[in-house]
Amino acid sequence: MMPPLVGLRRWTAVPRQIVRSFNGRSNLPVHELVKSKVETPHARTRPLPSASGTVQFSAWRLAHAVKKADCLRLPTAAALWAGASGFLLENSNLFDWTTSEWCLNEGISDFYADFAGTGIAGRVAQGMALLFLEDNGYAYVGRFETEWKQRAAAQNKQWPGDKTRAPDFIAENVKKEWALAESKGGFLSPGKNAPIKTALKDGLNQLNGWDKFITPQPAKSFAIGTFLRESADTSGETSFIAFVDPEPEAPENPVEFPPDAVRRANYASWLSAMGLEDAANRLRKGEGERRRYELPILTVGARQYAVSITSVMPLYPDFSSRQFWSDFREWPFALFSWFRDGIDIELIGLDLQVLRTLGSSKQSSATSELMALEPSERQDTSTYLEGGAFYGSVFSDGSLVGELRMRRPAEAFPDFKWVEVEL
Numbered sequence: 023m024m025p026p027l028v029g030l031r032r033w034t035a036v037p038r039q040i041v042r043s044f045n046g047r048s049n050l051p052v053h054e055l056v057k058s059k060v061e062t063p064h065a066r067t068r069p070l071p072s073a074s075g076t077v078q079f080s081a082w083r084l085a086h087a088v089k090k091a092d093c094l095r096l097p098t099a100a101a102l103w104a105g106a107s108g109f110l111l112e113n114s115n116l117f118d119w120t121t122s123e124w125c126l127n128e129g130i131s132d133f134y135a136d137f138a139g140t141g142i143a144g145r146v147a148q149g150m151a152l153l154f155l156e157d158n159g160y161a162y163v164g165r166f167e168t169e170w171k172q173r174a175a176a177q178n179k180q181w182p183g184d185k186t187r188a189p190d191f192i193a194e195n196v197k198k199e200w201a202l203a204e205s206k207g208g209f210l211s212p213g214k215n216a217p218i219k220t221a222l223k224d225g226l227n228q229l230n231g232w233d234k235f236i237t238p239q240p241a242k243s244f245a246i247g248t249f250l251r252e253s254a255d256t257s258g259e260t261s262f263i264a265f266v267d268p269e270p271e272a273p274e275n276p277v278e279f280p281p282d283a284v285r286r287a288n289y290a291s292w293l294s295a296m297g298l299e300d301a302a303n304r305l306r307k308g309e310g311e312r313r314r315y316e317l318p319i320l321t322v323g324a325r326q327y328a329v330s331i332t333s334v335m336p337l338y339p340d341f342s343s344r345q346f347w348s349d350f351r352e353w354p355f356a357l358f359s360w361f362r363d364g365i366d367i368e369l370i371g372l373d374l375q376v377l378r379t380l381g382s383s384k385q386s387s388a389t390s391e392l393m394a395l396e397p398s399e400r401q402d403t404s405t406y407l408e409g410g411a412f413y414g415s416v417f418s419d420g421s422l423v424g425e426l427r428m429r430r431p432a433e434a435f436p437d438f439k440w441v442e443v444e445l
Contacts, residue, residue, distance in 0.1 A: 046119025088149035147207025164287025207248035301445030318438035329371030373420030
């Protein structure tokens with residue numbers, strides 16, 4: 023009996039709008055605002071200062087960032103297994119990728135009910151915040167509240183009495199400096215001004231003082247707002263990102279973080295998204311027995327990536343197993359006539375060198391080996407392989423999402439190589 027091929031998608035009779043949502047590229051200008059103008063009543067933030075830069079991205083890079091933010095918020099494989107392409111498919115009607123600067127499609131700002139629209143805008147804003155952080159050298163990201171509470175409990179430290187909320191993220195750059203970040207954002211109805219002061223002031227309130235409750239103390243804090251307009255909006259402003267970077271405060275009874283805390287949080291959430299839950303828990307806690315995993319290998323450029331092949335039905339069938347692909351070759355030819363226009367195999371993975379570092383056999387040296395990792399060059403382009411092509415995104419932490427598009431599956435199967443790793 024042939025197992026359900028829920029993880030292999032046919033690429034036939036696909037609407038052009040969805041094709042654009044997978045292949046689109048765009049950018050957003052970035053404006054840095056002065057903290058005093060954001061916090062002072064009646065102080066003007068408009069006209070906006072000249073853009074300090076742009077965040078450039080493909081649809082895959084955006085989906086990668088949204089998926090990474092989701093992983094940090096919901097670190098369980100079952101909640102994440104639909105993969106990055108699920109975000110692009112579900113929201114193919116949301117974005118206009120044809121404009122010089124990224125926009126919503128016409129009518130989208132009022133399309134969703136208030137709660138749904140706020141939720142989607144928040145996810146997009148968190149994804150754009152991660153792209154902003156990566157563009158500024160912050161390759162590694164953890165969920166700040168989760169990390170702080172875990173260590174505060176172990177050190178008998180109480181939640182600060184004057185705090186009701188905490189920032190979204192804690193991030194680390196190539197200099198091993200930390201930063202806190204809070205994301206805000208929204209979809210703007212035509213003609214409506216972006217609520218820059220309200221959003222960024224709220225972000226500053228959420229950041230306020232948290233840097234002094236952690237050691238090593240973060241060198242930076244960012245309140246980041248992403249505001250998206252519709253393509254037909256004739257307002258003077260475009261879609262944009264705005265941010266404020268307040269000065270750090272003097273330490274006050276801080277919770278101590280180990281030097282590899284952010285990196286462990288970053289990679290544990292991604293291992294969980296790959297379905298390697300035991301390995302993720304071991305990395306989070308720094309303890310537990312290792313397991314041996316056999317994973318397919320994808321070569322992109324000069325690097326190899328161990329990948330999991332995602333499914334909308336968690337781990338059934340197990341598309342990442344050697345047995346599945348061996349059986350796939352034995353199925354009747356009728357199967358391939360159904361796939362005559364090709365199949366797309368969604369992948370989520372991690373640089374093999376990074377994965378092997380995470381599986382270090384010596385717990386005493388695991389921290390130093392993890393801290394010795396250097397961010398790699400990110401990739402945001404297609405790569406042609408024998409029998410198909412890879413479309414996707416690789417972040418500087420070595421995480422990968424994308425699709426292996428096979429156009430002649432009856433003649434050219436994905437010829438995966440395999441690797442065994444202990445994690």
